[in-house]
Structure formats: structure tokens, C-alpha cells
Amino acid sequence: MSHLSTPLVDVAPTARFLIVRLSALGDVVLTLPVACALREHFPQAKIAWMVEERNAPILAGHPAIDEIFTVPRRWYKSWEHIRRVRHTLREWSFDVALDVQSLTKSAFLAWLSGANFRVCFARPQGRELAPWLATHRVSAQGTHVVEIFLSLLRVLGIQSTSAEFKLTQTHEEAAWAESVLVELGLGVRFAVINPGAAWPCKRWPFDRFATVAKFLENTLAMPTLVLWGNQLERSWAETIVARAGGACRLAPRTDLRQMAAILRRASLMISADTGPLHMAAALGVPCVGLFGPTDPARVGPYGPGHIVIRAAKYTGRHPRRAPESLMQAITPEMVCEACAKLLCERKAA
Known part of the structure; x- marks a missing residue:
């Protein structure tokens, strides 16, 4: 076949x-x-x-x-x-x-x-x-x-050559997202950081996320919103917000649809290989994907207008057990450069 x-x-x-x-x-x-x-x-x-x-x-x-x-x-x-x-x-x-x-x-x-x-x-x-x-x-x-x-x-007999996602939002979800952004003091330009990942070997160090958030604020005048899901992820997000000073805002608790409503209003998404990364890409948000154990050619953010960073390739047979050093090989400088490039490209477009 x-x-x-x-x-x-x-x-x-x-x-x-x-x-x-x-x-x-x-x-x-x-x-x-x-x-x-x-x-x-x-x-x-x-x-x-x-x-x-x-x-x-x-x-x-x-x-x-x-x-x-x-x-x-x-x-x-x-x-x-x-x-x-x-x-x-x-x-x-x-x-x-x-x-x-x-x-x-x-x-x-x-x-x-x-x-x-x-x-x-x-x-x-x-x-x-x-x-x-x-x-x-x-x-x-x-x-x-x-x-x-x-x-x-x-x-x-379907030979599809294009991919559409067509994620929807309700009027209520749109209104909720707009009110949250106003309450947090976020305008039309803001970045989103998603530090969570189910596999420990996919997670990027919190202090590096904070460094990127400070770069976005200080160099590009772009504040950052940090997403979280469960209580453990909330503690990670709070750590990033604390280390980034005034560059970050802590997102409120969101369900999947509320998270999508916030993401579709973002100018940039920074995340490891997780569900929110793919949701953001499906919504047309420019993404900087941080990859270690998984292959971005296979599971990277889909479509044009994204940058993936993979500083070390995993060659083993069990990616869930990959060493954390793969993600640690990604430096804040790499991510800052990718963010600046994407935002510059978007502005030019």
C-alpha cells in the first residue's frame, strides 16, 4: 500500500x-x-x-x-x-x-x-x-x-497536500482572554513561555527561561506571560517570574480552551516539545521550539514561521530516558537570537 x-x-x-x-x-x-x-x-x-x-x-x-x-x-x-x-x-x-x-x-x-x-x-x-x-x-x-x-x-483515495487545523473560540472565551490580558497589563505584543513538559528530559532550566524573558523585556520591550497547568507547574512558573523581575507575568489558571484563547493573541511562543507548543503553532503563533530527546523534523511546530533549536541530538532507543544534558546544551543566547529573528521577520512582514 x-x-x-x-x-x-x-x-x-x-x-x-x-x-x-x-x-x-x-x-x-x-x-x-x-x-x-x-x-x-x-x-x-x-x-x-x-x-x-x-x-x-x-x-x-x-x-x-x-x-x-x-x-x-x-x-x-x-x-x-x-x-x-x-x-x-x-x-x-x-x-x-x-x-x-x-x-x-x-x-x-x-x-x-x-x-x-x-x-x-x-x-x-x-x-x-x-x-x-x-x-x-x-x-x-x-x-x-x-x-x-x-x-x-x-x-x-484522499491525497491531501495541505494541513488545516481550524481551532475555534467562542465569544465568551475571547472576552475572557481580553480581560485577563488587560488585568495583567499586557498589550498587543507579548510573548508566552511554557516551561512544563511531561518528560523531565524535555524541560529547560527555569533560570534560562528567566534570562530570555529579561532579554525580551529589556531589548525588545516585550513582556512575557508564563503558562502553567497543575500545581507543580505553577511552582515552576512562579520561580521564572521571580527570577525575571518585572519582565514576566504569571498566567491565571486556565483550561485548554482558555489557554488557546490566550495563545492566539500572543506574538511569540517559547516552549519545549509539548501540547501547548503545537496548539500555538496550529493557531499561527510564531514559535521557538526547544528540542532535545525528540526529533523536530518529525514533531516540531508545524508550518512556516517557526524556529526550532536542537543543540544535541539523541541517538538512543528510549527518548523518555534521555539525559537532561540534551536540553541543557541549549543556551539562553541561542533562544534570544531565535526570538529576535522571529519578531524581526514578523515585523517586516
């Missing part, structure tokens, strides 16, 4: 599709182009998405998605959850289940849906038991995961 010019799965224009991408936040955002391409080619279709509860809000109101189904983490450990999910999905009578995640847990959901056609990636992109539970396996094509995810649609 390396070159599909005609559909191997032939369905009606009014077919019912289920996209399965449960987690993580960044990967859910990077899967949105699949929904957009599917909607473009099947405007009369019904498109649903199965996602973990914690990531579902970012999909709310999306123009390509008719229905959002949610499951809690580790839903598969409860027979009651399995029974309930199966009943809910079978009511929809899906024709095609697109298992973008292509792991056992996502493939199991595709199987539970009862769809006649269950599509996942062939190995090595498809892992664990996923290829065994699918009716069709597609070899991954592309370099970046956005391109790879879109290549799954070749089984439907």
Missing part, C-alpha cells in the same frame, strides 16, 4: 467515520488536519472523534467534527466502561474507523465500533496489536507526523 491513487475503501458520500486519537494533547492537535481533510472530501459525511476526556475540550465546536466521544484514562480496565463504549459506538453504525493512534487501546476502540472498515498504520508506525485488529493497514508516508497522519487517508 505504498502508493494509493484509487480508494481501497469505497464508501458513500454520506458515510459515517470515526477518528480515534485519544492522547496526548499535542498529538490530538496534530491530528486535526485529518478531520479537516476528511470533511473537505466528504462534506455530507458524519464524522465523530473518540478522545480521552482530558483532551476533549480542544475539539469542541470544531467545524469538521459532528460528535465527540470520550473515555477516561485506562478505560479498558473496566468492563463497565468497555460495555458502555461499545453500546454508544454501535448506535452510530460507523462505516469506517480511522485509528490514527494505531496502538492496542485505540485499535480496540475501532474494533468495538463495529465499523466494516478499520484502518490503521502498518508497522512500524502501527504498534502493539493494532495491525492485527485492523482490516486495512496503510504504510506511513511523510516526515512530520502531520503528513504521516494525513497519509492514512490514502486508503480513501
Whole structure:
């Protein structure tokens, strides 16, 4: 299946599709182009998405998605959850289940849906038991995961060459973001720092974030807002704000949609390889991505107008266990230079 010019799965224009991408936040955002391409080619279709509860809000109101189904983490450990999910999905009578995640847990959901056609990636992109539970396996094509995810649609004869995200916001979310920025004394030009990362080996030292924030304030007259998610991340953000003096503001507690509303108003985003970085890039915010254990060619901020910094390449087999020295090899000077370049380019444009 390396070159599909005609559909191997032939369905009606009014077919019912289920996209399965449960987690993580960044990967859910990077899967949105699949929904957009599917909607473009099947405007009369019904498109649903199965996602973990914690990531579902970012999909709310999306123009390509008719229905959002949610499951809690580790839903598969409860027979009651399995029974309930199966009943809910079978009511929809899906024709095609697109298992973008292509792991056992996502493939199991595709199987539970009862769809006649269950599509996942062939190995090595498809892992664990996923290829065994699918009716069709597609070899991954592309370099970046956005391109790879879109290549799954070749089984439907969709050769998508562009990626759209179409993240939405409500009037209430826009008004909330505007009021927060006014309250924090942030104008139309401000940068956002996101110090959090699930993997310890992805985190950049707090004092270096503070150094960059002081550079932005003192050299470019641009204040910085520091995002945080949980209480641990709040303590990191408070440390950065304290070390940066008056260059930083601490963001309020935000949910996913509030965070997106703030990000879409930012002039610059500085972050490691995390969900908020990919959200910012999807919203068209210029990003400086800090990379160590992961490959920016594959999972960097997608699209033009971004700069990625990777001072040391990881060559091992287990990126989650990569040494913290990879991120520490990135100097504040590298990041300051990238910030200045992006802002200069944006101003020129």
C-alpha cells in the first residue's frame, strides 16, 4: 500500500467515520488536519472523534467534527466502561474507523465500533496489536507526523497536500482572554513561555527561561506571560517570574480552551516539545521550539514561521530516558537570537 491513487475503501458520500486519537494533547492537535481533510472530501459525511476526556475540550465546536466521544484514562480496565463504549459506538453504525493512534487501546476502540472498515498504520508506525485488529493497514508516508497522519487517508483515495487545523473560540472565551490580558497589563505584543513538559528530559532550566524573558523585556520591550497547568507547574512558573523581575507575568489558571484563547493573541511562543507548543503553532503563533530527546523534523511546530533549536541530538532507543544534558546544551543566547529573528521577520512582514 505504498502508493494509493484509487480508494481501497469505497464508501458513500454520506458515510459515517470515526477518528480515534485519544492522547496526548499535542498529538490530538496534530491530528486535526485529518478531520479537516476528511470533511473537505466528504462534506455530507458524519464524522465523530473518540478522545480521552482530558483532551476533549480542544475539539469542541470544531467545524469538521459532528460528535465527540470520550473515555477516561485506562478505560479498558473496566468492563463497565468497555460495555458502555461499545453500546454508544454501535448506535452510530460507523462505516469506517480511522485509528490514527494505531496502538492496542485505540485499535480496540475501532474494533468495538463495529465499523466494516478499520484502518490503521502498518508497522512500524502501527504498534502493539493494532495491525492485527485492523482490516486495512496503510504504510506511513511523510516526515512530520502531520503528513504521516494525513497519509492514512490514502486508503480513501484522499491525497491531501495541505494541513488545516481550524481551532475555534467562542465569544465568551475571547472576552475572557481580553480581560485577563488587560488585568495583567499586557498589550498587543507579548510573548508566552511554557516551561512544563511531561518528560523531565524535555524541560529547560527555569533560570534560562528567566534570562530570555529579561532579554525580551529589556531589548525588545516585550513582556512575557508564563503558562502553567497543575500545581507543580505553577511552582515552576512562579520561580521564572521571580527570577525575571518585572519582565514576566504569571498566567491565571486556565483550561485548554482558555489557554488557546490566550495563545492566539500572543506574538511569540517559547516552549519545549509539548501540547501547548503545537496548539500555538496550529493557531499561527510564531514559535521557538526547544528540542532535545525528540526529533523536530518529525514533531516540531508545524508550518512556516517557526524556529526550532536542537543543540544535541539523541541517538538512543528510549527518548523518555534521555539525559537532561540534551536540553541543557541549549543556551539562553541561542533562544534570544531565535526570538529576535522571529519578531524581526514578523515585523517586516
